[in-house]
Amino acid sequence: MTAPRRSDATRAAILTAARERFAADGFERATIRAIAADARIDPSMVMRYYGNKERLFAAAAEFDLRMPDLTGAPADQLGTLLVSHFISRWEGDETLLALLRAAVTQEAAAERMRGLFAAQVGPLAARVAPDPAEAPTRAGMIATQMLGFALCRFVLRLPPVVALDRETAIAWLAPTVQRYLTGTI
């Protein structure tokens, strides 16, 4: 139980600005100076509170997929539920976008992305897959589709993918994810 500090607001402002910049520009093009300017403080404050740029990114890219509990859900609805959940996670929080943009050139960010899918999608796959031994592969295939969708929609902004409304996107993606999760290979 730590006492709240007077600088907590500054810390939070830095983190918010960092997430925005990392999400928009990636790791190398997001500069400490720009982040500090957004947070309306001096760049040296960023260093004092977060040590260096990598640790700032690590703090800003803290993320949890919050995978839903699918026990009890209709077996043929798993794909729809999962895809719908993923899209919500992407749209509600730019942290994942920051993580994806950075992961392409930052090994630490890539490692975190790997951990995210292994630790959160893997167990879910293990519970519903016909053979639990296939769970990592199934989680990996789901990653290829969901990260690919996010890449095309939010990063590359491929027009036909941007144009999809939520329901249509789910209609396209759900059968794919359903098959990766429970289908026979």
Added chain:
Amino acid sequence: MTAPRRSDATRAAILTAARERFAADGFERATIRAIAADARIDPSMVMRYYGNKERLFAAAAEFDLRMPDLTGAPADQLGTLLVSHFISRWEGDETLLALLRAAVTQEAAAERMRGLFAAQVGPLAARVAPDPAEAPTRAGMIATQMLGFALCRFVLRLPPVVALDRETAIAWLAPTVQRYLTGTI
């Protein structure tokens, strides 16, 4: 018909080194100095022959998907043929990897990626899709899956995706691409 210049070998060496560096490090972390060092020439030569870093990248990321002619192929084999072709294109040439890594932070590279799928996958989808009007969407969905696969396998290096051998990868991906190409939505 231009006469071959004495500097053509240097130009080619620069281009090869540039492709390697851009593919491995992305646009901003690949430095002119490092590229020049790989090509064993002075950094100023890169500027003389390619003007600036952006134009160097544009030259290094010249790429053609070389989509195969699928007229006459069995309708139910389209997914397999396409996926197999994509994987070959990815593995045979690091240009596509350079383009993907750069596209995440460089708008010009993203634009080229958009053009690639619109101009090469789009027409193919128009020929085999039930309704040609859906071709852009279908090409876009194929992009989400194939770029997502490349992202996870070559960039993020998700272990279960890296571990897939070529046949297994095709077995997973082909039905997805087949459905995006010809399935009902």
Added chain:
DNA sequence: TACCGTTGCCAACAAGTGTTGGCAAACTGA
């Protein structure tokens, strides 16, 4: 009040970046 840790800013550093201009050597054509 006097004290001391906290918060913040300013100025500067060292390193690395893309980029440029000039100059020597090598080559080409007459």
Added chain:
DNA sequence: TCAGTTTGCCAACACTTGTTGGCAACGGTA
């Protein structure tokens, strides 16, 4: 042979980057 072009390197430029140290103002505590 000799002028003119091409090829290459060196040194430097202007700028940006992450990062550091010092110094003033603030705020709670005794």
